[in-house]
Amino acid sequence: MNIHEYQAKQLFEKYGIPCPKGAATSSKDDFESCIDGLGEGLIVVKSQIHAGGRGKGTFTDGFQGGVKLAKSKEEALEFANRMLNNTLVTIQTGPAGREVQTIYFTEGADIEKEYYLAILMDRATSTPVVVASTEGGVEIEKVAEGTPDKIFKAYVDPTIGLQPHQARGIAFKLGFEGKQAGACAKLIFNLYKMFWENDADMVEVNPLISTTDGGVSALDAKVSFDSNALYRHKDIVALRDLNEEDPKEIEASKFDLNYIALDGNIACLVNGAGLAMATMDIINHCGGEAANFLDVGGGATADQVTAAFKIILSDPKVEGILVNIFGGIMQCDVIAEGVIAAAKAVSLDKPLVVRLEGTNVERGKQLLADSGIEITSADSLADAAQKIVDIVASN
Amino acid sequence: MSVLVNKDTRVVFTGITGKSGGFHAKQCMDYGTNVVAGVTPGKGGQTFEDKVPVFNTVSDSIENAGANTACVFVPPPFAADSILECLDAGIELIIAITEGIPVNDMAKVKRKLLEANARLIGPNCPGVITPGECKIGIMPGYIHKPGTVGIVSRSGTLTYEAVWQVTSLGYGQSTCIGIGGDPINGTNHTDAIKLFNEDPDTEAIVMIGEIGGDAEESAAAYIKENVKKPVAGFIAGTTAPPGRRMGHAGAIVSGGSGTAEAKIAAMEAAGIVVAKTPSDMGTALLEAWGK
Numbered sequence: 001m002n003i004h005e006y007q008a009k010q011l012f013e014k015y016g017i018p019c020p021k022g023a024a025t026s027s028k029d030d031f032e033s034c035i036d037g038l039g040e041g042l043i044v045v046k047s048q049i050h051a052g053g054r055g056k057g058t059f060t061d062g063f064q065g066g067v068k069l070a071k072s073k074e075e076a077l078e079f080a081n082r083m084l085n086n087t088l089v090t091i092q093t094g095p096a097g098r099e100v101q102t103i104y105f106t107e108g109a110d111i112e113k114e115y116y117l118a119i120l121m122d123r124a125t126s127t128p129v130v131v132a133s134t135e136g137g138v139e140i141e142k143v144a145e146g147t148p149d150k151i152f153k154a155y156v157d158p159t160i161g162l163q164p165h166q167a168r169g170i171a172f173k174l175g176f177e178g179k180q181a182g183a184c185a186k187l188i189f190n191l192y193k194m195f196w197e198n199d200a201d202m203v204e205v206n207p208l209i210s211t212t213d214g215g216v217s218a219l220d221a222k223v224s225f226d227s228n229a230l231y232r233h234k235d236i237v238a239l240r241d242l243n244e245e246d247p248k249e250i251e252a253s254k255f256d257l258n259y260i261a262l263d264g265n266i267a268c269l270v271n272g273a274g275l276a277m278a279t280m281d282i283i284n285h286c287g288g289e290a291a292n293f294l295d296v297g298g299g300a301t302a303d304q305v306t307a308a309f310k311i312i313l314s315d316p317k318v319e320g321i322l323v324n325i326f327g328g329i330m331q332c333d334v335i336a337e338g339v340i341a342a343a344k345a346v347s348l349d350k351p352l353v354v355r356l357e358g359t360n361v362e363r364g365k366q367l368l369a370d371s372g373i374e375i376t377s378a379d380s381l382a383d384a385a386q387k388i389v390d391i392v393a394s395n
Numbered sequence: 396m397s398v399l400v401n402k403d404t405r406v407v408f409t410g411i412t413g414k415s416g417g418f419h420a421k422q423c424m425d426y427g428t429n430v431v432a433g434v435t436p437g438k439g440g441q442t443f444e445d446k447v448p449v450f451n452t453v454s455d456s457i458e459n460a461g462a463n464t465a466c467v468f469v470p471p472p473f474a475a476d477s478i479l480e481c482l483d484a485g486i487e488l489i490i491a492i493t494e495g496i497p498v499n500d501m502a503k504v505k506r507k508l509l510e511a512n513a514r515l516i517g518p519n520c521p522g523v524i525t526p527g528e529c530k531i532g533i534m535p536g537y538i539h540k541p542g543t544v545g546i547v548s549r550s551g552t553l554t555y556e557a558v559w560q561v562t563s564l565g566y567g568q569s570t571c572i573g574i575g576g577d578p579i580n581g582t583n584h585t586d587a588i589k590l591f592n593e594d595p596d597t598e599a600i601v602m603i604g605e606i607g608g609d610a611e612e613s614a615a616a617y618i619k620e621n622v623k624k625p626v627a628g629f630i631a632g633t634t635a636p637p638g639r640r641m642g643h644a645g646a647i648v649s650g651g652s653g654t655a656e657a658k659i660a661a662m663e664a665a666g667i668v669v670a671k672t673p674s675d676m677g678t679a680l681l682e683a684w685g686k
Contacts, residue, residue, distance in 0.1 A: 121498055123608040126505040126579045141650045158502035199499050229497035258642040273576055273642025274550020274605050277631040278673035284634045285672045295642040326552040359535045382674030
């Protein structure tokens with residue numbers, strides 16, 4: 001789960017991680033009071049969307065830049081008015097862009113130098129890792145490719161946590177000295193505490209800056225959380241912004257379904273994440289394109305399958321449906337009941353190809369055959385994929 | 396012959412009195428698995444299916460029923476604790492089926508595993524089966540058949556797909572290992588490939604992977620150096636959009652790494668026959684095997 005920058009900064013403040021003072025609002029009426037609460041000097045006006053590349057983004061009305069530096073209160077108000085409820089397109093939003101519904105004002109910072117700092121779970125070592133670089137404000141992947149010697153890492157033993165010497169070590173490698181090195185080490189230490197205590201998936205500060213007055217500060221913040229751990233973080237769940245998510249994905253999450261909207265026209269309903277991906281792949285291989293990824297999971301009920309059907313049918317792009325079930329935990333007759341219930345609940349007017357295999361397969365096939373619903377059955381995954389691609393192409 | 400589990404394996408199910416734990420314990424028993432005990436704290440003294448004793452602790456199940464392998468079916472918030480309990484009690488093989496364990500919990504478990512003389516399979520996996528002898532997990536038993544093909548996979552249903560194709564072509568499996576779809580797992584592709592490589596009765600290997608991480612690349616490098624047995628494979632997620640988690644917590648292409656293309660290239664460079672579609676896994680095996 002992702003959160004906005006201003007929400008991440010609120011968490012930073014709670015953990016004593018220095019960042020520029022700021023205030024966020026979704027209402028034009030509050031712009032002035034937000035700005036008035038900040039100190040004198042430059043004001044940064046930041047569009048809040050869950051996507052990177054905001055600074056270099058363009059609004060659909062032609063306004064340039066989702067992050068702007070204002071020299072006066074008047075200029076800040078002008079920028080904020082242009083951004084709010086406008087649609088921002090960045091390299092990460094796709095061409096449709098994302099509507100900006102919250103503006104975040106922060107005090108300008110006296111930047112001495114920019115750095116990169118992140119904490120994430122390293123899969124190869126199964127431990128958290130602190131990643132830092134002297135090259136801040138740019139994409140870390142590019143730094144890793146071009147100048148890997150400028151990236152420093154500290155692997156953390158998760159049973160004892162980040163040790164102060166590791167945080168100091170990173171600060172010195174970044175070139176900090178004296179009190180500033182201490183301030184940087186403290187920031188890294190507190191950032192790890194926040195990462196671990198909240199089950200964050202990743203915390204990224206890009207850039208981390210040193211300031212001309214000898215301090216360090218987190219200028220930007222990108223934080224995401226481990227969905228599997230949200231049950232123990234009600235305060236984090238409260239930060240979820242449904243405006244940032246696809247309505248179909250929100251609906252799916254209510255039923256514990258793994259659904260991801262895609263661009264194609266063939267919907268698929270599959271059990272198991274690996275098989276669901278492989279089903280998308282084989283639709284593509286047969287010349288079609290999947291409209292979604294949908295894993296109904298291992299223990300799905302008839303209600304969940306019905307919900308899944310309603311969700312994929314609510315996508316206007318969908319011209320055909322492929323159901324591919326290999327029953328293990330999930331029994332084929334349960335899937336069949338769900339398909340029948342869903343077809344009766346909604347007016348199923350799209351071609352449907354069903355491939356069932358596994359536990360209770362005969363009963364499942366019989367239920368479908370007796371249902372009176374028009375279904376093309378398939379014997380193998382390749383057969384099923386080819387059939388749905390051909391049917392959709394011929395319609 | 397086989398790896399990890401066989402007819403002598405003595406299994407304890409943790410979470411046996413839960414709905415899915417009970418359902419699958421029964422399925423495993425019906426398959427012929429030697430389920431000797433169940434564990435549910437507070438329900439010690441009960442009997443499961445009129446014959447399997449339920450204990451309060453894993454230690455009790457070892458002491459009183461001689462359990463040596465555990466199948467963890469405990470819900471996600473308590474699953475890491477159940478795995479650690481198995482480790483502390485001295486269980487040698489722990490197979491964790493549970494999906495949705497927080498990654499921080501697994502990071503701690505993984506650290507403890509380094510000091511323990513035990514192997515963890517999973518979590519978020521279908522389990523392990525040696526056809527005709529022992530099924531520990533949630534896979535449908537009837538699609539398997541005793542034989543000499545070792546299968547390892549991060550995905551449950553995609554494993555069934557591969558097993559079904561191999562069986563339909565007339566070949567059986569020595570052992571099938573589901574290593575799970577989480578970013579942190581107890582046993583990875585390379586570990587499983589080593590087991591199959593050293594097993595005299597495994598003649599050929601199928602390795603199924605998916606986007607995310609670089610475990611398949613590491614396994615491919617190991618195979619190139621060490622494995623003479625024929626290996627076929629498949630990677631799911633060629634069409635998955637970058638930056639999205641595809642159902643499995645570990646299935647994500649991030650920052651350009653963990654792509655299907657990179658994995659397929661590494662596998663092909665190691666001499667593995669990689670199936671073009673999930674329907675071709677069986678025929679890819681035959682090609683690698685020269686059958």
